Amino acid sequence: GQQVMQIPQYQHVQEGEDFTTYCNSSTTLSNIQWYKQRPGGHPVFLIQLVKSGEVKKQKRLTFQFGEAKKNSSLHITATQTTDVGTYFCAGNGNNDMRFGAGTRLTVKP
């Protein structure tokens, strides 16, 4: 069945450093979504990418969808302590949304 792999599992950065998390699917996705879950909270929708090669930006966050629609990345420029949390990708391939295991980001001030 469809699997969505996400790396790295953990990332610890110094405030001001950049951060990237990668997502790979075993099958072609119709779309991919990104979520952020703060410690003790629930996942919150960030963005959806639909088109092959699509790039979207939200302030310091840049999201990319691969040309083959099998991979995606989230890049955060100049991390801040408010970026702390777990970032999940979720891919829609076989009529359901499958989540990656998430990348847990910690930021040292």
Place this chain on the structure above:
Amino acid sequence: KAGVTQTPRYLIKTRGQQVTLSCSPISGHRSVSWYQQTPGQGLQFLFEYFSETQRNKGNFPGRFSGRQFSNSRSEMNVSTLELGDSALYLCASSLRGQGSYGYTFGSGTRLTVV
């Protein structure tokens, strides 16, 4: 508008018991999906309901079941609880199903099985 409401927030149950969790989606959303979140397994898809019909089901045993009512509220039931069922159960509401335009998650029900 009101968000996704899950009740109860916390539950402690004994092995062998059964439990029912409730979810009220955002007004106008006809799809409700359920996910199990554990530290080791991440977010695992349980099932999705759309207009009272189960549209898709994940790889969970038959002890896990759900339903959706005409007002889009959904319940999930777990029978014969096992220790491994301890998890955060998240309900996700979406407009047309399959996470279209993004899920809105509830705060979850944290189930502890002892």
